[in-house]
Structures are given as structure tokens and as C-alpha cells.
Amino acid sequence: MQIWGGSSDKWAAFVCVFVSHRAAAACDLHEEPEAHTYARAKACEAMLLDGELARFRAHAPSGVDIDAYVRRALAKHRFRLPHRDRFPELLGKLGLNRTAVEIGVREGHWSRMFLGRWRGRAYHGVDPLLLSADLERYRTLMPEVHAYGVETIAALENDPRWHFHHGLDHKFVDAFSDGSLDFVYIDSAHNYRDVTDTFDRWWPKLRPGGIIAGHDYCVGRSKGREEGVGEWPRPDIAPELAAARVPTCGVYACIVGEFCYPKDKKRRGQEKIGFSGVALAAREAVARRGSRLQFTGEGGVVGNPSTAAGKPLCDSNGVRGFPTIKYGDPSDLQAYEGGRDEKALKKFAEEKLVPMCSVKNIDLCSADKKAELEKYMALDTEELTKLITAQEDELKQIEEEFKKSVEGLQKLYEGYTKDKEEKMAKLKDGGLGLMKSVKASRKGASKDEL
Numbered sequence: 001m002q003i004w005g006g007s008s009d010k011w012a013a014f015v016c017v018f019v020s021h022r023a024a025a026a027c028d029l030h031e032e033p034e035a036h037t038y039a040r041a042k043a044c045e046a047m048l049l050d051g052e053l054a055r056f057r058a059h060a061p062s063g064v065d066i067d068a069y070v071r072r073a074l075a076k077h078r079f080r081l082p083h084r085d086r087f088p089e090l091l092g093k094l095g096l097n098r099t100a101v102e103i104g105v106r107e108g109h110w111s112r113m114f115l116g117r118w119r120g121r122a123y124h125g126v127d128p129l130l131l132s133a134d135l136e137r138y139r140t141l142m143p144e145v146h147a148y149g150v151e152t153i154a155a156l157e158n159d160p161r162w163h164f165h166h167g168l169d170h171k172f173v174d175a176f177s178d179g180s181l182d183f184v185y186i187d188s189a190h191n192y193r194d195v196t197d198t199f200d201r202w203w204p205k206l207r208p209g210g211i212i213a214g215h216d217y218c219v220g221r222s223k224g225r226e227e228g229v230g231e232w233p234r235p236d237i238a239p240e241l242a243a244a245r246v247p248t249c250g251v252y253a254c255i256v257g258e259f260c261y262p263k264d265k266k267r268r269g270q271e272k273i274g275f276s277g278v279a280l281a282a283r284e285a286v287a288r289r290g291s292r293l294q295f296t297g298e299g300g301v302v303g304n305p306s307t308a309a310g311k312p313l314c315d316s317n318g319v320r321g322f323p324t325i326k327y328g329d330p331s332d333l334q335a336y337e338g339g340r341d342e343k344a345l346k347k348f349a350e351e352k353l354v355p356m357c358s359v360k361n362i363d364l365c366s367a368d369k370k371a372e373l374e375k376y377m378a379l380d381t382e383e384l385t386k387l388i389t390a391q392e393d394e395l396k397q398i399e400e401e402f403k404k405s406v407e408g409l410q411k412l413y414e415g416y417t418k419d420k421e422e423k424m425a426k427l428k429d430g431g432l433g434l435m436k437s438v439k440a441s442r443k444g445a446s447k448d449e450l
Contacts, residue, residue, distance in 0.1 A: 052080050084297065092119055106127065107131055180207060181205045183210060196281040217246065225272075
């Protein structure tokens, strides 16, 4: 795989509720009662991020600034950021640790998360509403939301890097010099016109290698489930967004380990509103500047899958439960069998999540693997299908034999357990319990005499 610098060295990323299952591995989990499930999801995300960065760094020529090289490469080549909450970590690893701006902070919850994970100098939040705008209303209606809001505001106000700008973003944009910002996150009005204008205002403020990102790059299932239709530049933009494979917005779900509003708990599983205007504005704005639009997700350990689009891929690769980690070429994903702690995952990412021998990367193959690959490439599709089917049938047979062996062991175990319990019950009923009670009574009597 070759990596080239682009005509623009700024990277544009928009966040949606979709997690691409064509990533090197999937960290999208289902809700489980065990608290460690959330920790495993976060460790999986860290592994993926390190693996992607290692993949890009591997192509940097000797003697160059590797971080600067990766920042330029991100503007032209696909980068799989596993979750939007990994932006702070990505910025740190790329040396983008000076100034960030979030436009549309609402009650400041994402800002609080970001500052907790980022080591940058200054974080500016912009919003026409004060963070406390709805707190009094929440006090009696939703006390848990009120408590979390008070906690969030306190955390932000106690962080010297936090700067809040009360008003619309166009009033403050000129306070920042061109080329001065490491990161801009757009989460304000969700319609075509406003996203286009906001993007155009803030793009010049990014430094070379900086990242501009935004929220809700996704579409509804139908026009009736869309926000901001009146701002669309054309009557029907659905076909072009479908052709561009913009994902649907999915369903409402609460993320384990994160605060969830009562309204989201109530509408859990319901289809989300779409933002086709946002998606189109993002695509057009990035294309005008010769950069590459990337997208990540905001799912996590949820009660429902974040998207049904990945189910066929999971099914075809033997994923039957969650969490399951697979890696490698999407057409031939391999099971990860290593440790789940951060140290083990990081070591695996550094050593294994690199370009691998495949049809697209034949230059990475050993002589033996290359000869084997060329042999298969010479076969027609029918012959190849027969060979694949034969080996898959053999794998199924091995799996069936294993299951039968395990079932036999289970029956033996159950038999031994039953025999043990019967013998123990017989002993206890045969006087063991009574003897113990007599002995205990004598100890009590001795103490009374003293």
C-alpha cells in the first residue's frame, strides 16, 4: 500500500452513529451486566487506534518528521478512527496539543470528556445557550440530569484550559488567527446551509495538519424521518448520498459507562432522525478543499447493534457473541486470541496490525506465499469456489467433532458431580451434622463453666 501527500494537508472527519465493520477489528459490543465489558471495549478502541497509526507510520520515509507525515497522509487516505471519543488521544499522538474549538457544546458533557483525555493548552466552547440554561427545569423533572449537569459545569469551570463563548460562532471566529487551531468540532445547527457556512468560516483557522470534525454524518430511512429538509439545495439528495454509501443514523441507545438522558432511555430502539443536509454539506465542503472525508462512530457497549449493515460480515466470519475481536483483510478476518488487557492489546496492535500479504499487497508476501497466491489467482471462480467450499466443510466437520467431544465431557462431568453430591449427602445424613453440633455444644459448655 502506498501513501501520498494530498493537495490539502488538513483532515476532515464527520462523526455519525455508524461504526464501519470493515475496520481492522470491531469494538461494537452488546450490553452485558459485567462492568468490565465497557473497559474491554475501550481497550479494543485503543488497540485499533494504535494499529492504524502504526500502519501509516510504517510508510514514512526515513529522516522525515513522522507525525507531520502522518498528518499529511490522513488528508488523502482512509483512516479508521474507532470512536469519536478517541479524537483527544489521536490529537495527542499527532502532536496537536495547542488549541481546540467546539461549536455547539449544549450542556458541556462532550467537552468535559474531551478535556479529561486531552493534554492541549486551550479548549474553547461556543454556544448561544449557557451551559446552565436548562438546569432549573431539570432540578425537579429530572434530578439525575440536574446533578450530572452541575457536576459537568463544575468540572469545566475548574479547568483553566476551558473558555466559554456565549453566542453564535460567527461572532467569535475572528478572535482566532488563521492557521492557529489544531481541532474544530461542529455540532451546532444540523442543516445544509448552516453546516456549509460554519465549515467555510472555520476551515481557514486550522493549522496545517489540523482536523475539522462534525456530528451526525448520517441519513434517515426516509424523507419523512429527515431534519432540515427545507434547507436542502435540491429536492431529493437521497440518491447521491446512497451512492456515496452514507450510513443511516440507526436507533436510539444508551451507552454503558456513559450518562444517558431519560428521554433516550424511553425511546431506546426507536429509529433516529436523519441529517442528510449535514452529510451533503460535509461532503461538498471537503471536496472543495481537496481533502478526504473520514467518518467514525459514537456507538459503544449498547443494548442494540449500532447498525445492521455489519451483520452479514459478522455472520460470515463466525461472530456469534460479543465482545469478539477480528483483524486482518475484511474478506479473511482472523480471530484475536490474545489477552484483553491494555498492555496485551497494545503489543498486538504494534506487531500485527500492519499491512499483510494479500491480493492487494502482494509485494508483502514471502516467496512461498506469493507462489501460493498466484496459483489461486490463476484459477477461475468456479474452481476457486469448489476449493473454498471443500475446506469450509472440513472446518465445519472439525467444529462438529469438537462439539460432540465437549458434549461427552459435559455428560461425564454431570455424572461425576451427581455421584459426588449423592455421596456427600449420604455422609451428612449419616450423622456428620449431628456429631458436629454435639462437639460445638461442648465448646460452648466449657466457656460457660469458665
